[in-house]
Amino acid sequence: MRVFALLSLLIAGAAAFGTSAFTGSSITAASNGSTVCMMRHRKKVAKLGKPADQRKALLRALTTEVIRHGRIKTTLTRAKAVRKHVDHMITLGKRGDLHARRQAMGWVYDKDLVHSLFEAAPERYGDREGGYTRVLRTMPRQGDNAKMAVIELV
Numbered sequence: 067m068r069v070f071a072l073l074s075l076l077i078a079g080a081a082a083f084g085t086s087a088f089t090g091s092s093i094t095a096a097s098n099g100s101t102v103c104m105m106r107h108r109k110k111v112a113k114l115g116k117p118a119d120q121r122k123a124l125l126r127a128l129t130t131e132v133i134r135h136g137r138i139k140t141t142l143t144r145a146k147a148v149r150k151h152v153d154h155m156i157t158l159g160k161r162g163d164l165h166a167r168r169q170a171m172g173w174v175y176d177k178d179l180v181h182s183l184f185e186a187a188p189e190r191y192g193d194r195e196g197g198y199t200r201v202l203r204t205m206p207r208q209g210d211n212a213k214m215a216v217i218e219l220v
Contacts, residue, residue, distance in 0.1 A: 112147040125151055130175045132199070133183055137218035145201045145215040152217070156198045159187030194220075 114121050128148040131138050133155060140148075155174060158166040162184055170180045191198055197220065204214045 112143055114144060114147060126173055126175060129155060129173065130179065132217055132219065133174065134176065134179055137216055139204065139214060139216050141207075142201070142203060142213040142215040145217040149199045149201060149217060152219075153196060153198050155183065156187050156191055156219075157196075159183045160191055162188060 114124065116124065124144070125148055128138065128140065128144060129151045132148065132152050151173065155170055158170045167180065167184060170183065171177060174180050174183070200218050200220050202216045202218070204216055206212060207214050
């Protein structure tokens with residue numbers, strides 16, 4: 067009964083406020099002022115519990131550190147999220163043209179690191195078509211028992 071009431075409230079709220087029920091936005095009900103959040107089915111972006119600007123800064127910093135040190139230890143979710151960006155930076159380094167260099171400088175924080183990446187990537191990963199990183203699970207973090215992982219360059 068409660069599920070039916072919530073569903074009817076959702077449909078009525080979407081019709082009353084002129085919003086689509088499939089956009090993922092929250093709808094405020096007129097009767098009691100509660101907020102109903104839509105489900106995130108089939109969404110690929112790992113939100114990492116942060117707003118978009120903080121998430122982008124975190125991913126840029128993690129990407130920079132993986133390229134600088136070759137391996138870092140972080141949470142499993144962050145390691146899986148940063149893997150895509152590290153692979154993309156290495157692909158840009160293999161491409162080696164001016165546009166790729168400018169794209170990499172727009173993402174990686176250290177300018178000298180971009181230069182060394184573009185020098186080392188073609189000979190190190192020239193025969194590889196992707197999968198430049200490896201995510202290895204480690205022991206959970208002491209304190210909050212978060213799943214930890216090591217992300218490293220292959």
